[in-house]
Amino acid sequence: MNPTTLTTNIYQNNYAVIGTGALGGFYGAKLQKAGFDVHFLLRSDYEQVANHGLIIQSKDGNFTIPSVNAYQDVAKMPRCDVVIVSLKTTHNHLLTEILPFVVKDNGVVLVLQNGLGIEAEVAAIAGDDRVIGGLCFLCSNKIAPGHIHHLDYGKITMAEYASHYHSVATTPRLQKITHEFTNAGINIEVAEDLLLARWKKLVWNIPYNGLSVILNATTAELMADINTRQLVQQLMEEVLLGAKGSGRVIPQEFVQLMLDYTDNMKPYRTSMKIDYDESRPLEVEAIFGNPLKMAKANGIDLPQIDCLYRQLKFLDARA
């Protein structure tokens, strides 16, 4: 028995999954497979999933969940201890209509979304002390309704959210959630500084998501050309500047680490490129707009990130 188990209560959390796609469907299915009580909110895929469950095709082993608690109407869902928000951020305007119905009074919202500043938006609905942020390092696609293909990775970095993104020492409720996720076979890392974790993830997400859409390119193509490789590095360094403006220091070596990491990846179509290719709205505000706004509020201009932001807004509006 390790010390973290001392802090877990005797009963298990129940879980709601808001947005049962490539990400929410995957983690929700893993939790249910491990024996947790999970409730899935769906829209277009409701009929399929209600009748036939979820199929997970994974590099870690395929499995099916033949019978799931599927809902079209949030009002019919039970209130849950942990409400996983796994919508695309472009649908977050729906959360004001969803979260008040589904979070238990002492429950928590676990935001498994991309970008920066989303926890503050969710806290405005659920309360400052009701939000945990989660950063997913996951490569998975929904290849059909209820059918998810998990290609690679899967780790989640979780951290408590506090007003103004102040750092928070690990809480018992976070320990309990990470313990349950770990029991479901999900690799978890706990962080104390959610904002630092978010900025760190942007070091990768901003250059590769942006340029892959704008230039119709894979990560490997961007790395093979000396000009885009240099631009990727410059964009990463602008992210470090933005982080520094928020009082978060990302060491310069992290840039080289991300470049090396990408050099060693298989050619990869980023999540924003997949959205663009499938004519879905792009998460431009979460990944680009919010970091630019936060930097600006700290008196810092990030001109090359701004350039990508405006190019992506144009492409997003036209699509």
Next chain:
Amino acid sequence: MNPTTLTTNIYQNNYAVIGTGALGGFYGAKLQKAGFDVHFLLRSDYEQVANHGLIIQSKDGNFTIPSVNAYQDVAKMPRCDVVIVSLKTTHNHLLTEILPFVVKDNGVVLVLQNGLGIEAEVAAIAGDDRVIGGLCFLCSNKIAPGHIHHLDYGKITMAEYASHYHSVATTPRLQKITHEFTNAGINIEVAEDLLLARWKKLVWNIPYNGLSVILNATTAELMADINTRQLVQQLMEEVLLGAKGSGRVIPQEFVQLMLDYTDNMKPYRTSMKIDYDESRPLEVEAIFGNPLKMAKANGIDLPQIDCLYRQLKFLDARA
């Protein structure tokens, strides 16, 4: 008789046109139509033009030049008083093999090309006192070998080049050339500061040429979207910074003038977009690379222009 005619010699200049495309073919045909002795260097269109001459379809009136002095081999051309360089800058590596054969000892090279810094490159071949720069405001396309469609505009701003782009008062030889062009129905403006004129033209060329290729967009589309409209303006302001670093002040009002001008244009496919669509090399170094280098030499970073430069280099290399 106006004063300028006093300075013209009694004999007419003869002209060589190096690069008989949409631009060189158009101005060369206008000069020959007005009675000047013009010699055209051609490559792929040689057979057609040698046998059938030039067809000019122009908003100012169509005309044909049935018989032209056409050359495939520069060694067979006569030396000329004025050698018009109207290649794309991407072919300027050929000039070392061409100019020494075709410029008279007291002749001059008239560079009718896009971008910055080209005159200095030509001066390295022809001599510092043998170069005039010309900025063309012309909208024309070659629609078939020897067949040019002149859609709009046509003015040329001409200025003497001096070492290090120092300003030069109008010279008799420049007056003579502008007089002859004017007699051929070409609208000419004389400038004393070639570098200022080049930077001014970049205020338009950098945002619209760059973004039209990167975003696959017309000028009208770029102006209709608030994000790209703002990016266009920011890019224009970076050009002003670059100009200032070279000691050339372009007033801030010029930005608004260019925006208004573009708002009032017909939707326009830029020259770089036409090159890209037709899989021709892009003039990235002349229009983006050289201004960036000149600004850098003056200690000035232009990050958004740098972003476009690297994106265009990637697209150019891939195409």
